[in-house]
Amino acid sequence: MxxxxxxxxxxxxxxxxxxxxxxxxxxxxxxxxxxxxxxxxxxxxxxxxxxxxxxxxxxxxxxxxxxxxxxxxxxxxRLTLTCNNQIHGCPAILVLEQLENHLLECSFDPKRLVSCNSGCGITICFGELANHNCVQSLRLEMKETSEILFGLVDVETENKNKMSEIESKLAESAQSLKFEMWKMSKDQRVMATKLKKVEKANEENMSKILGTNTNLVKELERVKKANEDKILMIESKYELLWAEMAKNQISMSNLLHVESSTMKQSHCQPHMLDGRSGVLNDKSRKKILLKVIILGDSGVGKTSLMNQYVLKKFSNEYKATIGTGIAPKEVMVDDNLVTLQIWDTAGQERFRSLGVAFYRAADCCVLVFDVTSASSFKSLDSWRDEFLMQISPRDPDNFPFVVLGNKVDVENRAVSTNRAQQWCQEKNNIPFFETSAKEAINVEQAFQTIARNLLAQEAQEDPYNEFPDTMRVGSQEPGDSARQASCSC
Missing domain, CATH: 3.30.40.10 (Zinc/RING finger domain, C3HC4 (zinc finger))
Structure with missing residues (x-):
């Protein structure tokens, strides 16, 4: 301001x-x-x-x-003004430049400390000096000092009384503490005697327990050895059963391979003539058997996908597939009856030795991974390479693969759609579907695409596909066809 x-x-x-x-x-x-x-x-x-x-x-x-x-x-x-202490009697008039120095030395400053020259010698502010009374001040100070002294005497007397009470209580406490210590010493001697008796009894009981435990340990060792022998027998029987089952599955695979080859050969043979109309019979052309192999790590949902597509069923209980499982499914694709022979393989490492027999004559391979498991997605390369190595197709780059990312209904996804699509594009644009065996999401569409793509590939590989669907032999009259159908030679 x-x-x-x-x-x-x-x-x-x-x-x-x-x-x-x-x-x-x-x-x-x-x-x-x-x-x-x-x-x-x-x-x-x-x-x-x-x-x-x-x-x-x-x-x-x-x-x-x-x-x-x-x-x-x-x-x-250079402006001229009065002193700040004018109201206290200062008559000084000075320029603004000298005001600060003057205030430091102004004798009319009410806050300046001065000593009373009337006899008491008390240091007070200059503004309070006019109302100062020496005798009254001394009396007030003496009165305050006397009250303080009387108060100190009362406090001292009160403290002496309290000290006497405390000393008497301490004496009583010391006497009581001595009695308690004597009593505790007596109880301690009694407890020591009882403790010795208990220790002796415990030693006798421990010796008895150790003797009993020795017999129990021997019995447990005998039972353990007997159980180990039984486990070895069960494991050997299981290995024999597993080997027999693998042998049966290989035999079944060979039979199905022969049947598949026979049906494919019948499909590739020239169309037979109808004896009455001279028209090629195309019934065999519409019955097509296609073998589809499902591969992937254990637990990704291969069996659930097959059961959902074939049986329209889903179970939350997990059972590991032993060896392989086979399920046929007939579908109509463009007026053609296609039988999809779906082979559900085991994902465990110990069943991979059966791959040669299971993969033989496969028309398509379905690679399955779990979208919540990054490791199952990384295994797709090894499954694809092993399959191609086992069947050794003429054109490995164009062999029909399909990739299914299962369990899209589950949260905590670990493999993104873009990552899976990028992998499929790098592998020669493999078709990719995100599925859920539990919610039946894209299961039907995926297998329909498999059947349609395989049917298109069969048509491209059929050497007789260029023949017309119908052909007439002999004259144009329907009545002459039967007579001219026979060979004159």
Missing amino acids: GINIDRFVGDVDSNFICSICNDVLEDPLQAPKCEHSFCKLCILTWLNTNHSCPLDRKKLTVVDLRPVSRILRSLLL
């Missing part, structure tokens, strides 16, 4: 007056653009809530402020 204008002698120029507080400038600061001057405290308070000059509203910040010019400061310091 500025210096009160009423204290100045004579007129004060408007350039020396702050437009905010309307008093004479104190520690003035100036705006650089408009050159308006303000008290330092006034302009800083104003700029806390405003960002412009108080007079012309031009943009102004604290950083822009600067000290006033030297001429203005010199003229301001």
Whole structure:
């Protein structure tokens, strides 16, 4: 805030007056653009809530402020005013430049400390000296000192009484503590005697228990050995049964391979003539057997996908497939009856030795992985490479594969759709479906696509596919066809 204008002698120029507080400038600061001057405290308070000059509203910040010019400061310091202590009797009139030094030495300053020269010698402020009474002050001090002394005497007496009470209580406590210690010592001797008796009894019981435990240990060892022998017998029987089952499955695979080859050969033979109409019989052409192999890690849902597609069933109970499982499914694709012979293989490592027999004569391979298991997706390369190595197709790059990402209904997905699609594109654009055996999502569509693609491939590989569907032999009359169908030679 500025210096009160009423204290100045004579007129004060408007350039020396702050437009905010309307008093004479104190520690003035100036705006650089408009050159308006303000008290330092006034302009800083104003700029806390405003960002412009108080007079012309031009943009102004604290950083822009600067000290006033030297001429203005010199003229301001030459102004004449009265002392701050005028109301306390100071008659001094001086220029503003000398005011600060005068206040340090002003004898009328009410806060200046002085000593009483009336006899008491108490140091008090100059403003309080007029109302100071030496005798009364001394009496008040003596009275306060006497009250303090009497209070201390009372406190001392009270403390002595309390000390006596505490000493008597301590004596009683010491006597009681001695009695308790004697009693505890007696109880300790009794407890030591009882403890010895208990230890002796425990030693006798432990010897009996150890003897019993020795017999139990021997019996447990005998039972363990007998169980190990039984486990070895069961494992040997299981190995024999597993080998026999593998042998049967291989035999079944060979038979199905022969049947598949026979049906494919019958499909590839020239169309037979109808004896009455001379038209090629195309019934055999529409009966097609296609072998589909499902591969993937254990637990990805291969059996569930096959059961959902063939039987429209799903079970939450997991059972590992032993060897392989076979399920046929007849579907109509473009007026052709296609029998999909779906082979569900085991994902465990110990069944991979049967791959040669199971993979033989496969028309398509379905690679399955679990979208919640990154390891099952990484295994697709090894399953694909092993399959191609086992069957050794003429054109490995164009062998029909299909990739199924199962369990899309489960949360906590670990393999993204883009990652799986990118892998399929790198492997010669393998068809990819995201499925759910539990919710039957895309299961039917995936196997329909398999059947349709295989049927298209069979048509491309059929050497007789270029023949027309119907052919007439002999004359154009239907009645002459039977007579001219026979060979004259």
